[in-house]
Amino acid sequence: MDMRPQQLQAFLTVAQTRHFTHAAEELGVTQPSLSKQIQALETELGAPLLTRSRGRIELTDAGHTLLPHARRITAAHAAARADIDDVLAVRAGHLRLGATPSLCAWLIAPLLTRYTEAHPGVTVTLTEDGSGPLAERLAAGDLDLAFTAGDTGHDTGLTVQPLLAEALVVASAAHLPPLTRQAYIGLTQLREQAFVLPAHGYDLRDLTITTCEAAGFTPRTGVDGGATDAVASLVAAGLGIALLPAMITAGRPGLRATPLAPPGASRTIALAARRDAPLTKAAGAFAACLDEHLTDLHAWGRLPEGMRAV
Numbered sequence: 195m196d197m198r199p200q201q202l203q204a205f206l207t208v209a210q211t212r213h214f215t216h217a218a219e220e221l222g223v224t225q226p227s228l229s230k231q232i233q234a235l236e237t238e239l240g241a242p243l244l245t246r247s248r249g250r251i252e253l254t255d256a257g258h259t260l261l262p263h264a265r266r267i268t269a270a271h272a273a274a275r276a277d278i279d280d281v282l283a284v285r286a287g288h289l290r291l292g293a294t295p296s297l298c299a300w301l302i303a304p305l306l307t308r309y310t311e312a313h314p315g316v317t318v319t320l321t322e323d324g325s326g327p328l329a330e331r332l333a334a335g336d337l338d339l340a341f342t343a344g345d346t347g348h349d350t351g352l353t354v355q356p357l358l359a360e361a362l363v364v365a366s367a368a369h370l371p372p373l374t375r376q377a378y379i380g381l382t383q384l385r386e387q388a389f390v391l392p393a394h395g396y397d398l399r400d401l402t403i404t405t406c407e408a409a410g411f412t413p414r415t416g417v418d419g420g421a422t423d424a425v426a427s428l429v430a431a432g433l434g435i436a437l438l439p440a441m442i443t444a445g446r447p448g449l450r451a452t453p454l455a456p457p458g459a460s461r462t463i464a465l466a467a468r469r470d471a472p473l474t475k476a477a478g479a480f481a482a483c484l485d486e487h488l489t490d491l492h493a494w495g496r497l498p499e500g501m502r503a504v
Contacts, residue, residue: 196238199271202264204231205243209261212251286315287476292328292340293320294397295422296439297463300498301341309483316476324395324421332466338477343397343461351469357488358463361500362401363440363451367432378455381409388416390425390434397461398422402437405459440500462504 207217208228218225236243243257253261280286289309293302298320306318321331325342332340333351342354364384366373373379373387384406391413392399406413416434422442429436430448437459443451465484467473473481490496492503 197235197267199268201231201235201238202268204228205235205257205260206264206268208232208244208251209253209257214251280315282475284313284316284475284479287313287317287474289316289318289474289476289480290336290338291318291320291480292331292337293322294325294328294341294343295322296442297341298322299423300441305484305487308487309480312483313476313479316479324393325397326395329466332468335468335471338467338474339480340466342464342466344401344464352466353469354464354466356462356464356504357484358497359460359502359504360439360441360463361453362405362437362459362461363443363453363500364435365426365429365438365443365449365451366435367430368448368450370432372450373435373452377453379452380455381406381459382411384413384435385411387414388434389413390417390428390436391415391419392425392436393419393421396421398425398437401459401461405437441498444499 204217204221204223207221208214211217211220214225214228218228221228232244239256239260241256242254243260245252245254277286291302291306302320306320310316310318321328321337321340323331325344328337328340329342329352331337341357343360364373364379374383389402389406391402402413417428420428422438425436426438426442426446426449428434429438430446438449438451439461440451440453443449465481467477467481488503497503
């Protein structure tokens with residue numbers, strides 16, 4: 195059955211005014227056009243809907259039967275149109291965002307505050323995980339956008355936009371003797387140290403291993419596994435050392451941060467999206483909000499310690 199919303203609205207207006215001329219004026223169409231819409235609807239339904247009785251329009255039994263259905267259908271059509279308009283104007287929608295724990299600690303809260311103030315009708319779902327699992331969920335379509343560290347775009351069908359370069363330092367327990375008396379420490383000096391390695395799936399684990407291997411050794415594992423906060427706590431307890439972002443060690447009095455000798459080590463924070471799918475309106479608005487937020491942080495000198503824009 196092919197009943198068009200315009201035909202149903204024409205029928206409802208005639209049923210309300212009981213006058214073709216008045217209904218045509220209200221709808222902003224000519225009377226012949228209105229009559230054709232009613233006739234097409236009657237043809238589709240196979241029954242007359244209106245009769246003329248003593249100069250007045252009356253509903254037939256079929257018309258009375260159609261009336262409540264027409265009201266529901268036109269109301270649903272209008273509601274759908276309004277909802278879609280809200281989504282297109284980012285007055286509504288759903289943003290599924292992924293971020294690593296270290297970014298959740300400083301970037302996500304103020305960024306989402308800024309975003310939701312601009313788009314209060316958008317619902318945000320935040321997933322916190324390592325870069326590897328986030329990239330997998332993004333590629334599978336479970337996320338709209340994800341903050342990742344390192345290059346995750348080549349093998350997962352993702353586009354990756356570099357945002358920030360984050361310097362890594364050697365974190366050790368503040369209550370233990372310093373690893374060196376110098377301002378910097380070379381990677382080769384860490385050969386005999388026990389490392390606290392992040393869990394599998396966290397970019398810091400892979401970066402720690404590859405950085406040490408580039409210096410000619412494989413890091414000796416003291417404790418294996420844990421998210422960034424857990425690694426920092428284990429290091430503060432004296433269970434090993436770790437390569438951590440400078441901003442994480444800066445906020446923990448139980449940690450001592452020793453810069454690496456040049457060229458040092460860093461990781462790139464990026465915003466990833468699926469290569470084969472366009473951004474939703476809500477995700478596109480978030481990307482624009484992120485760009486504004488980082489521009490402001492850089493302009494006001496408020497990027498965390500060891501962080502720089504790229």
